[in-house]
Amino acid sequence: MISKEELDRINELAKEAKERELTEEEKQEQEELRDKYVQGIRESFQHQISNLKVIDREGTDVTPQKVKDLKNKKED
Numbered sequence: 001m002i003s004k005e006e007l008d009r010i011n012e013l014a015k016e017a018k019e020r021e022l023t024e025e026e027k028q029e030q031e032e033l034r035d036k037y038v039q040g041i042r043e044s045f046q047h048q049i050s051n052l053k054v055i056d057r058e059g060t061d062v063t064p065q066k067v068k069d070l071k072n073k074k075e076d
Contacts, residue, residue: 001040006033050074 013030016022022030050070054063 001044002033002037006036009033010037046070 010030010033013022013026013033016026017030049067052063052067053061054067056062
């Protein structure tokens, strides 16, 4: 997961990019931080999905097979 300092830096670079052209080093840093941020979001979302269980009105487990497979993969 991304730290508060890294998130602040992403926002700082975004603000600077609106005011002036970023240097190549700043662009690279921005790209790396954004990639790390997106990866954290994906991992968080995948974790939430893997803990999902869908039950219909009759009480039958109708969790999609992809979700079940993801949960089984996580347990291995």
